[in-house]
Amino acid sequence: MPPTSVLFVASECAGFVKAGGLGDVVAALPAALRALGHDARIVIPRYDVIPTQGMTKHATPLGVPLGRGDAWSAVYETRLPGTDVPVYLLDHQALFGRGYLYDPPGAVAPDNLVRFAYLSRGALQLCKALRFVPDIFHVHDWPSALLPVYLNTVEARGPLARSASVLTIHNLAHQARFPASELPLTHLPWSELRPDSLEDHGAVSPLKGGLVHATKLTAVSPRYAAEIRTPAGGAGLDFLMRARGADLIGILNGIDDEVWNPATDPALPVPYDADSLAGKAACKRALQQEMGLAERPDVPLIGVVSRLSEQKGTDVVFAALSRILDLDVQMVIVGSGDLASEGYLLWRSHHGGDRFRAWVGFSEALSHRVEAGADLFLMPSRFEPCGLNQMYSQRYGTLPIVRATGGLDDTVDNYDAATGEGTGFKLWDLTVDAVVGTVRWAVETYRQRPEHFARMQRRAMQRHFGWGEAARRYADVYRWAVETRRGA
Ligand code: ADP
Ligand code: GLC
Numbered sequence: 001m002p003p004t005s006v007l008f009v010a011s012e013c014a015g016f017v018k019a020g021g022l023g024d025v026v027a028a029l030p031a032a033l034r035a036l037g038h039d040a041r042i043v044i045p046r047y048d049v050i051p052t053q054g055m056t057k058h059a060t061p062l063g064v065p066l067g068r069g070d071a072w073s074a075v076y077e078t079r080l081p082g083t084d085v086p087v088y089l090l091d092h093q094a095l096f097g098r099g100y101l102y103d104p105p106g107a108v109a110p111d112n113l114v115r116f117a118y119l120s121r122g123a124l125q126l127c128k129a130l131r132f133v134p135d136i137f138h139v140h141d142w143p144s145a146l147l148p149v150y151l152n153t154v155e156a157r158g159p160l161a162r163s164a165s166v167l168t169i170h171n172l173a174h175q176a177r178f179p180a181s182e183l184p185l186t187h188l189p190w191s192e193l194r195p196d197s198l199e200d201h202g203a204v205s206p207l208k209g210g211l212v213h214a215t216k217l218t219a220v221s222p223r224y225a226a227e228i229r230t231p232a233g234g235a236g237l238d239f240l241m242r243a244r245g246a247d248l249i250g251i252l253n254g255i256d257d258e259v260w261n262p263a264t265d266p267a268l269p270v271p272y273d274a275d276s277l278a279g280k281a282a283c284k285r286a287l288q289q290e291m292g293l294a295e296r297p298d299v300p301l302i303g304v305v306s307r308l309s310e311q312k313g314t315d316v317v318f319a320a321l322s323r324i325l326d327l328d329v330q331m332v333i334v335g336s337g338d339l340a341s342e343g344y345l346l347w348r349s350h351h352g353g354d355r356f357r358a359w360v361g362f363s364e365a366l367s368h369r370v371e372a373g374a375d376l377f378l379m380p381s382r383f384e385p386c387g388l389n390q391m392y393s394q395r396y397g398t399l400p401i402v403r404a405t406g407g408l409d410d411t412v413d414n415y416d417a418a419t420g421e422g423t424g425f426k427l428w429d430l431t432v433d434a435v436v437g438t439v440r441w442a443v444e445t446y447r448q449r450p451e452h453f454a455r456m457q458r459r460a461m462q463r464h465f466g467w468g469e470a471a472r473r474y475a476d477v478y479r480w481a482v483e484t485r486r487g488a
Pocket of ligand 1 (some may be wrong): 019020021022024305306307334335336361362363364367386387388389390
């Protein structure tokens with residue numbers, strides 16, 4: 001089978017704009033596919049936070065049918081930083097020049113159906129303009145889920161009709177729904193507003209449409225692919241996941257081991273690797289200094305880098321905070337998300353004594369310094385489709401404390417005090433007692449069994465979480481999707 005051509009269409013891509021792990025995947029996977037010889041390219045919106053200096057502007061503007069006419073757009077082209085992956089940015093500032101990705105802080109954008117319909121339809125228009133017919137359109141969560149619907153309807157007889165589509169489910173709980181009256185703005189036919197397509201309880205659900213229309217579906221870990229077929233994990237769509245079960249597989253995310261490499265990470269004051277952890281001690285000292293914590297090498301430092309949302313269990317961490325700090329540890333939380341949590345963190349950081357500091361906002365560089373400077377990383381998610389931070393932590397020799405769910409359970413080996421085996425510490429119940437108890441267990445291991453702790457650190461750092469294997473598995477899914485599409 002010859003190499004595949006695949007166009008990633010997504011709302012985030014690390015290196016340009018990112019709100020979470022989806023953006024990391026949309027950057028790293030195309031790079032890994034390209035290394036295997038496939039023609040992988042990326043389309044994202046040109047949010048105003050992405051500067052266009054150094055990019056090539058296409059000579060002809062692109063018309064995207066939307067609303068009452070065509071949305072005329074500029075197209076910028078560049079490469080994914082550090083790679084030769086082409087990236088196309090669709091520029092329509094009335095839709096994306098707003099200083100936010102999905103919604104303004106504490107509010108809801110009024111026109112997200114149109115904004116993200118534009119992304120899907122725009123990607124198809126771009127392919128036609130470039131005469132680029134990819135074998136696969138690879139779309140991600142609800143923001144690009146309308147693409148397979150367009151492909152099977154308005155494009156069904158067009159030049160892209162032989163292209164297959166793959167929808168990756170990063171998080172089934174994120175389901176944007178819109179009033180049915182807005183459907184005409186998308187130029188999709190009313191006939192798609194039915195329960196076995198876009199319709200969800202009378203509303204338009206792009207995700208549902210994508211799940212029905214995509215040629216194949218993937219989820220970001222095998223465990224999550226199973227969880228979403230159950231009422232407990234299916235976010236109301238488990239029946240659909242079961243109905244499409246034969247076309248759904250789980251592929252565990254990798255991590256970009258060049259971006260997340262403590263030996264070469266430009267965000268760190270001192271590099272280090274598994275053979276010499278002296279640099280890690282220096283990173284800890286620098287982090288304590290940066291955050292205004294006492295520079296104590298002996299005190300266990302616990303890091304959190306997270307979206308502040310129910311999914312991540314940060315509410316339970318907040319409830320457990322005083323008891324955790326009573327264990328004579330230091331803690332640093334870097335997070336952004338719901339406004340009440342942000343407010344609490346800022347307040348607590350000012351009034352919480354000398355053991356706790358929070359940084360509210362989104363900082364890529366600080367997230368790297370926390371991964372490097374902390375001894376332990378806390379991530380007790382309610383559910384976690386895959387999770388990347390627990391893998392970054394292991395690569396940085398920072399032992400993760402995780403709840404045994406989804407991808408967290410798949411990627412962390414629990415400590416065994418009898419043998420010293422393991423790469424982290426697991427809890428099962430999401431309660432304050434379980435969180436405090438597991439943190440205590442990790443802290444006691446740090447203090448009383450330093451030789452076990454050091455061996456776990458080295459073992460964690462030597463684990464392979466790279467994208468190579470996952471990229472090969474995606475290439476197999478692409479071939480499978482093409483066969484299904486063209487055989488049909
Ligand atoms: P999710 O995508 O559900 O948020 P993941 O663990 O898959 O969870 O990925 C989260 C990504 O977003 C990681 O790269 C993490 O470092 C990053 N991240 C989350 N919050 C912040 C923040 N406040 N500042 C910097 N990076 C963050
Ligand atoms: C989602 C999930 C997270 C996953 C990420 C990348 O944001 O919440 O678990 O790691 O997507 O696939």
